[in-house]
Amino acid sequence: MTSARPLAPPPVSLADYRPGDFAFAAPGRTLLARDPVREVVLPPGEPESGLRERLAEAFAAAGAQSAPIAVGALPFDPGAPARLAVPRTAVAGPPERARVPPGPLPRIRERREEPAAHEYARGVALAVDRIARTGLRKVVLARTLRLEADRPVDPGLLLRRLAGPDPRGYLFAVDVPAAGPRTTLVGASPELLVAKRGRTVSCHPLAGSAPRHADPGVDRERARSLAASAKDRREHAFVVAAVADALRPLCAALEVPARPALTATATMWHLGTRITGELADPGVSSLALARALHPTPAVCGTPAEEARRAIGELEPFDRGHYAGAVGWCGADGDGEWAVALRCAEVAGGQVRLFAGAGIVADSRPAAELAETEAKFRTVLAALAAAPAE
Numbered sequence: 001m002t003s004a005r006p007l008a009p010p011p012v013s014l015a016d017y018r019p020g021d022f023a024f025a026a027p028g029r030t031l032l033a034r035d036p037v038r039e040v041v042l043p044p045g046e047p048e049s050g051l052r053e054r055l056a057e058a059f060a061a062a063g064a065q066s067a068p069i070a071v072g073a074l075p076f077d078p079g080a081p082a083r084l085a086v087p088r089t090a091v092a093g094p095p096e097r098a099r100v101p102p103g104p105l106p107r108i109r110e111r112r113e114e115p116a117a118h119e120y121a122r123g124v125a126l127a128v129d130r131i132a133r134t135g136l137r138k139v140v141l142a143r144t145l146r147l148e149a150d151r152p153v154d155p156g157l158l159l160r161r162l163a164g165p166d167p168r169g170y171l172f173a174v175d176v177p178a179a180g181p182r183t184t185l186v187g188a189s190p191e192l193l194v195a196k197r198g199r200t201v202s203c204h205p206l207a208g209s210a211p212r213h214a215d216p217g218v219d220r221e222r223a224r225s226l227a228a229s230a231k232d233r234r235e236h237a238f239v240v241a242a243v244a245d246a247l248r249p250l251c252a253a254l255e256v257p258a259r260p261a262l263t264a265t266a267t268m269w270h271l272g273t274r275i276t277g278e279l280a281d282p283g284v285s286s287l288a289l290a291r292a293l294h295p296t297p298a299v300c301g302t303p304a305e306e307a308r309r310a311i312g313e314l315e316p317f318d319r320g321h322y323a324g325a326v327g328w329c330g331a332d333g334d335g336e337w338a339v340a341l342r343c344a345e346v347a348g349g350q351v352r353l354f355a356g357a358g359i360v361a362d363s364r365p366a367a368e369l370a371e372t373e374a375k376f377r378t379v380l381a382a383l384a385a386a387p388a389e
């Protein structure tokens with residue numbers, strides 16, 4: 001990756017993040033981009049050839065004074081336009097090392113769930129009923145937790161505190177002006193939507209979860225029972241099938257493991273499947289791949305159209321960029337996009353966390369509610385805020 005003007009003496013780290021930057025730390029490297037010089041607006045439903053032209057135009061217009069890369073976030077709603085940026089500088093560094101910066105954190109003085117816990121549980125019951133009565137097979141229902149801090153929360157500090165417990169995840173901070181002025185989406189996602197390097201494409205869809213436990217024996221037992229759970233295996237299989245179906249027409253070869261593997265974050269166990277393929281046309285960009293795959297049933301459901309309708313009717317808030325994708329795409333098409341999970345919108349002292357759970361025929365409302373509470377813990381722990389009661 002080139003840089004017109006270094007941000008900091010390379011290698012960069014998340015400690016170099018400044019408000020307004022785009023930061024993306026993947027297991028392979030850390031990327032920091034600064035000073036957008038060109039906006040790339042992606043209309044919904046644009047075919048791959050149109051995307052290719054739009055990116056080429058943006059890189060040409062941004063000229064030699066910019067880094068040949070587009071960075072940003074795609075919203076959850078595939079019917080909404082996405083806005084990426086070509087930055088003046090983009091610098092890559094080695095993977096982020098685990099470290100939690102010391103220092104006082106703002107105190108959380110108010111918290112409000114939307115929907116309230118009992119309303120979320122009722123939504124899960126309604127979704128289960130809908131699955132029994134209609135063609136819907138899986139839907140991911142989410143909820144939010146609004147926090148008010150006694151002073152502004154520094155997105156850079158939150159980002160670095162997230163890096164400590166989950167160094168193998170995808171850490172990100174990206175401004176999302178559509179959510180409000182000076183609003184930054186900050187998170188530590190365990191899920192790779194898609195990465196593309198040359199001809200090789202890889203995805204690591206996750207679905208099926210169990211909260212971690214402080215006692216190692218109980219924790220191991222939770223992992224074992226997740227791996228053996230028919231309900232979670234079914235929930236996971238919908239995602240693998242959708243990802244494989246979306247990639248197959250684009251690939252000359254595709255490898256889809258027959259069984260998922262356990263994967264862990266500091267707060268959750270998940271079922272995950274690493275899918276790899278060889279693209280028939282290596283010119284297809286990582287951005288086009290992300291748009292072809294999103295939204296997978298890890299964040300939406302099956303069939304996708306019915307699931308989107310159920311989400312619209314059962315979730316009382318706009319997801320914005322939560323459950324969308326965050327990442328980058330270079331001029332050569334290479335790039336990496338993580339699913340925007342375990343994240344929060346930060347605007348001054350206001351923080352809005354998001355968490356969702358996949359609902360299938362045999363889901364139980366209390367267990368899905370507990371799962372969303374456990375998923376909130378990724379950001380709550382980084383803010384040193386107490387988990388939900």
Ligand SMILES: C=C(O[C@H]1C=CC=C(C(=O)O)[C@@H]1O)C(=O)O
Binds near residue numbers: 140142206208356375
């Ligand atoms: C929708 C979320 O997680 C997805 C990713 C992993 C496991 C999931 C699950 O088991 O439901 C979800 O599909 C979230 O963290 O908000």
